Amino acid sequence: MKIAKSLHHTMLVHMKLSIARPMFKYIIWIMPLFFSTIAIFVYGTDSEQTLLHYVVLGSGFMALWSSIVFSSASDVNRERYYGTLEILFISPVPFAITLIGKILANTVWGLISLILTFIYLKIVFQIEIVLYHPWLFGLALLLVLLTLSVFAFFLALGFTLSRQAEALMNFIEYPIYLVCGFMFPITYLPEWVQGVSYILPPTWAIQLLRDVTAQNLSFQSVVLSCTAILLLTIVYVIIGIYCYRLMDKKARISGKLGVY
Amino acid sequence: MEATGRFIRHSFLSYKALFGWLDPKVYLFVMVLSPLSQLIFFSTLVNYVYKGENLSGYVAANALLLCVLNSVFGIMSVITSDRRTGTLHLVMCTPTNKFSLFLSRSIAHVLNGLFTAILGLLFGILLFDLSITLKESLILLLIWLCSIFSACGLGLIVASFCLWSPSMHLWSNMLASLLLLVSGANYPIARMPDWLQLVGQFTPLTRGVQLTKDILNEGNYSNVLFLLGEELLLGCIFFAISLSLLKFAEYQSRLKGTMELD
Numbered sequence: 001m002k003i004a005k006s007l008h009h010t011m012l013v014h015m016k017l018s019i020a021r022p023m024f025k026y027i028i029w030i031m032p033l034f035f036s037t038i039a040i041f042v043y044g045t046d047s048e049q050t051l052l053h054y055v056v057l058g059s060g061f062m063a064l065w066s067s068i069v070f071s072s073a074s075d076v077n078r079e080r081y082y083g084t085l086e087i088l089f090i091s092p093v094p095f096a097i098t099l100i101g102k103i104l105a106n107t108v109w110g111l112i113s114l115i116l117t118f119i120y121l122k123i124v125f126q127i128e129i130v131l132y133h134p135w136l137f138g139l140a141l142l143l144v145l146l147t148l149s150v151f152a153f154f155l156a157l158g159f160t161l162s163r164q165a166e167a168l169m170n171f172i173e174y175p176i177y178l179v180c181g182f183m184f185p186i187t188y189l190p191e192w193v194q195g196v197s198y199i200l201p202p203t204w205a206i207q208l209l210r211d212v213t214a215q216n217l218s219f220q221s222v223v224l225s226c227t228a229i230l231l232l233t234i235v236y237v238i239i240g241i242y243c244y245r246l247m248d249k250k251a252r253i254s255g256k257l258g259v260y
Numbered sequence: 261m262e263a264t265g266r267f268i269r270h271s272f273l274s275y276k277a278l279f280g281w282l283d284p285k286v287y288l289f290v291m292v293l294s295p296l297s298q299l300i301f302f303s304t305l306v307n308y309v310y311k312g313e314n315l316s317g318y319v320a321a322n323a324l325l326l327c328v329l330n331s332v333f334g335i336m337s338v339i340t341s342d343r344r345t346g347t348l349h350l351v352m353c354t355p356t357n358k359f360s361l362f363l364s365r366s367i368a369h370v371l372n373g374l375f376t377a378i379l380g381l382l383f384g385i386l387l388f389d390l391s392i393t394l395k396e397s398l399i400l401l402l403i404w405l406c407s408i409f410s411a412c413g414l415g416l417i418v419a420s421f422c423l424w425s426p427s428m429h430l431w432s433n434m435l436a437s438l439l440l441l442v443s444g445a446n447y448p449i450a451r452m453p454d455w456l457q458l459v460g461q462f463t464p465l466t467r468g469v470q471l472t473k474d475i476l477n478e479g480n481y482s483n484v485l486f487l488l489g490e491e492l493l494l495g496c497i498f499f500a501i502s503l504s505l506l507k508f509a510e511y512q513s514r515l516k517g518t519m520e521l522d
Contacts, residue, residue, distance in 0.1 A: 026434065170289070171290070173294075178297065185308075188304070
């Protein structure tokens, strides 16, 4: 119960702290509009289905991803910069809970950004956003948020261990857009790149959203995407736990957690 | 002669101070791999959507857009890095001419921006198996130099906000996104609404992108002189505005005590 309360409290505090930063406001409110505008200009007057899958979902997903990667990853670095990382680390609430609370807060903001993208494209560019299976879409979205949160946890731990967090964070933005096929199908990429795409949760997450928004729903495709997401989520949870223990051990032995 | 030597020396030292402390790995990530990944993403996107049509122009236009990293973020860091290290007030109170000082600091970023754009183009040529003649390359080099100069001018205008605004990441990202949007690097400019095309006329890189696409896709050189002149003029106007803004921002920062805000 105490853990749930801490998680809830961390989430609320982090949501308020994040949105107070001008750069985060830009990521949530403005950047999605730029990306979705560029996407609609590139695709022009393509078919409704293409616009929905690669412009609406693609740019919406970019907004969600940016919120998660730019925040969850940089939050650890920010705490390090402020000198509060060690305090969070040794507080009675497990550091993992604090981290999960921050990730959930960023995920909520990312979801708001995704919805904003949908509304913007619908109102300004008059794109038809028809959800043929709204309940299925809702469930798929929950699964997508879960897997992205787990992946963000893994990334945040990676960045906690690395002193080059900021450089890495800025670097992985476009490669993920590219490799995970946010704005075009991954089948268009070379085969060896597709191999990398398949082990990254965002690839399956956006594929699932495309599957459940297709006019002719393919049950087989939905099951395949769901299975891949669940399997990858389990794998990244295991890797996340391993990284957490590694970070915990390394921080205590070397005492360099807060070294910037 | 001595003044010119000092100007060049200052430009080199400022650039060296900015990147000298960095780990080569970080430099590689930020200044090489990150822009190249942006180039691959947009080039792959346009290649998929337009089915390879006019690909050379789009790849080269995206390579030119990579200069934003220097012309916006690099120029901004000329001022923010001084603020971070606590030396900004020393720089601002020196009797040296501020315009000459900031212009000399910008030169290295113009050259670095050109280098990044050329690197991007070479990478794009290799990746997408494109061919560009020597004549086209030389003219592009001249066009890009003017465009990057102009972009650095606008970058310096935004960098001057640094003296009174603590939200520099916001300003710089906003400008970078705006340049990506209105330059038309990834779509025909006619796809944008009229008012956005008009905005593009007052921003740098739009003419550079148009000339790059004209030359590589259509072999059309008829607009080079006119648009190049406009781009150069725009750059000079931007640098002139940045001079006035720097003076105003300096005054504002003294008044509000915001020079050291981060």
